[in-house]
Amino acid sequence: MDKELLLNFIQHSLPVPTQTASYIADQFDNKVILKNDYFLEAGTVSNDYLFLADGFMRAFTYDADGNDVTTAFYTKNRIVLEASSFFMRTVSAETIQALTDCTGFSLSFDKLNRLFHSVPEFREFGRAMLVRQLVALKQRTLSMINKKAEERYVDLFESNRDIFQHAQLRHIASYLGVTDTSLSRIRRDFSKNG
Amino acid sequence: MDKELLLNFIQHSLPVPTQTASYIADQFDNKVILKNDYFLEAGTVSNDYLFLADGFMRAFTYDADGNDVTTAFYTKNRIVLEASSFFMRTVSAETIQALTDCTGFSLSFDKLNRLFHSVPEFREFGRAMLVRQLVALKQRTLSMINKKAEERYVDLFESNRDIFQHAQLRHIASYLGVTDTSLSRIRRDFSKNG
DNA sequence: AGATATACTTGCCAAATGACAAGAAATATG
DNA sequence: CATATTTCTTGTCATTTGGCAAGTATATCT
Secondary structure (H helix, E strand, O other): OOOHHHHHHHHHHOOOOHHHHHHHHHOOEEEEEOOOOEEEOOOOEOOEEEEEEEOOEEEEEEOOOOOEEEEEEEOOOEEEOOHHHHHHOOEOOOEEEEOOOEEEEEEEHHHHHHHHHHOOHHHHHHHHHHHHHHHHHHHHHHHHHHOOHHHHHHHHHHHOOOHHHHOOHHHHHHHHOOOHHHHHHHHHHHHHOO | OOOHHHHHHHHHHOOOOHHHHHHHHHOOEEEEEOOOOEEEOOOOEOOEEEEEEEOOEEEEEEOOOOOEEEEEEEOOOEEEOOHHHHHHOOEOOOEEEEOOOEEEEEEEHHHHHHHHHHOHHHHHHHHHHHHHHHHHHHHHHHHHHHOOHHHHHHHHHHHOOOHHHHOOHHHHHHHHOOOHHHHHHHHHHHHHOO
């Protein structure tokens, strides 16, 4: 497994010389997570920042009635991170699970902090990481308020069609804030009228 | 209006010499927002970080049916900020409104960035600010999933009783994710059984 | 391929929530 | 202080959504 994709990602995120980018990439460890295995378990502290080179994951928690609720999907060439637990060193309420076999590159909390000290430019990387996480969460929160489930479904379908290739409809349903029964009805109406 | 409260807040957030804290505090401008006026309007870019010295505010947006939905409450001695718009320089989907006459100290985006350059310790302040915002948003998002409205009501009542002194019940209702009708019923059941 | 398990759709019914309206209470205004 | 306005509660009714179960389709395993 070579680190080309990771190197690409770093250079795309941060304007640093190739040499520095290589040094940063070298701090990452190879990570393999088999289908259905966990990258992070609820009740534990997240200790790894992960660049997902290949595969597909989801985060989930449980609602007040004990139903499994998907809170996020992660696709390849993107970051997998439960930022709140990772940065605050608190136990996570969410579990992150591989939905297909996954490979990627992980950076521990300690190594990330060492990079902050040894590579000054990397601090900007940290700041950008936080802002990105915050913006993504905010957008999702707002979309749950100012869009109907049907609209969120269409958005997801248009923008992230690959999710439909990997995730089960009940995972997508709970991500959209409805039951699988309701999603079924949304899909029926959508294929008729939409 | 003196800046003692602000100075206090800064020194509590950041281990810096009094002189440095004073210098930071000097960058803030006095801000007065009268009851019902806006600190931030939806559709504009947030340009101010605000330390609320006195008063009470709320943030709100509209749902798909056009209903006003409260997304946050802000109490005195705390920060008022729409982080996503402020840091990304994008238009805000939320409006932040004073529910009582408010006074505080604001710092513009430019001045904040200048502080990052002129006061190295301040960068840690920025990082901590982002993490706090992220954690708060995450906690709220999760509580909307894994607690019932009744439980969120009790939590809010126990932890933030002053909100009930200032906010209208319909604002609290939408913040909890229910209509004012439902909140009325929750309160009735709560005063009977709880 | 055949058998078994899992996932998806659909209909029916129940429960929860919202919409609306009327009255009571609280607050603001002249 | 009296009136007007706004907010809160509560009842009735309608709508939405979920729960459940049966049937269908799809995927998995040997």
